[in-house]
Amino acid sequence: MTLPVPTMAAPPVGVVGLGQLGGSLAAALVAAGREVRGWDVDPAAREAAAARGVTVTRELTGVVVLAVPLPAMATALDGVAADPAATVTDLGSVKGPVLASVGAALGGRFVGGHPMCGTERSGHDATDPTLFRGARWALCLEPGTELPRWLRAAEVALAAGAEVVPVTAAEHDDAVAAVSHVPHLLAAALAAAAGEAGPLALALAAGSFRDGTRVIGSDPAFVTAMVGGNAGPTAAALDRVRAQLERPWPELVAAGHAVRTTAPGRRAVRVPLDRAALLALGRTGGAVTRRLAAFVEGWVPQA
Known part of the structure; x- marks a missing residue:
């Protein structure tokens, strides 16, 4: 009505x-x-x-x-x-x-x-x-x-x-798990992995590394509270990312490029x-x- x-x-x-x-x-x-x-x-x-x-x-x-x-x-x-x-x-x-x-x-x-x-x-x-x-x-x-x-x-x-x-709250939490909460975890993983690669890797890091890790510069307590408060949807969204990484790399790159460059x-x-x-x-x-x-x-x- x-x-x-x-x-x-x-x-x-x-x-x-x-x-x-x-x-x-x-x-x-x-x-x-x-x-x-x-x-x-x-x-x-x-x-x-x-x-x-x-x-x-x-x-x-x-x-x-x-x-x-x-x-x-x-x-x-x-x-x-x-x-x-x-x-x-x-x-x-x-x-x-x-x-x-x-x-x-x-x-x-x-x-x-x-x-x-x-x-x-x-x-x-x-x-x-x-x-x-x-x-x-x-x-x-x-x-x-x-x-x-x-x-x-x-x-x-x-x-x-x-x-x-x-x-609705449930719809919101499912959606932002994919576009906000998992990206924070991926940024953390990328930064940590680059740190393990050594000082040369960090010295050569440029735009792609900077953009891919920007959000993990946030207060760790904030990020932890965010992903922990939405643990179920975030875990499900992270599983979808893991599944994507199992695809042949040319397919993965093409699929990701198509989504990122589509401008309706x-x-x-x-x-x-x-x-x-x-x-x-x-x-x-x-x-x-x-x-x-x-x-x-x-x-x-x-x-």
Whole structure:
């Protein structure tokens, strides 16, 4: 059933955790004209956010964004005074465990999210207000998710410059295991193997090695929490990689090249505010780019 959602003034956004992702989001929203409040346990992060126009306070209302490490997600709201009516979303790289903890506590007012961006850097010094521009932002639409709250979270992502991909938590975790979590493990394996090859190999390393190992420059605790929190899908995706490596090398190279160099076009679509229709958009590889009164606009891939 399609549910009309009335147009309302954009609510304030409160960001818990003002490191790279949270600080970048807060800065992007300030630049977009949104009212932004934020809190971080680190005084230096609070000071940096205040300098960018964020109101530093524990009193958070509207849409509250949890931008803290995965192990801290379940207790992220303990240190702030969040409005009990606020919509709560997060930026965690794994959605199943967060849905089981934060989602179980908050019910339909929690909307799991994961922007597919970021770098190997971390902390408030890595803040970049353009970080989300053009990025895909997975936003979970579970059976119990309240659609008006999902739309509020989507508006935050769109205001930051991202494109919203409607997914379920399980679909998200399966997908990112293949395109994010396994690449971190492969980067670690490549770097470790090159280290075993000796100093000459490392001295000759150039662009392909740099690009192939970039992500493992991330904080090891972050990577470990990410892959450990999504262990089942990550193991399955890693098995698929192992199977690919068993193929004859010419076949493997050709198959990988074909996938990497395929650039499908885009076809514009308008989707009603309906859970099934929104999830169908995400499953085709499409995304939402604009919110309208009773629809969203977006695109789907076109060969």
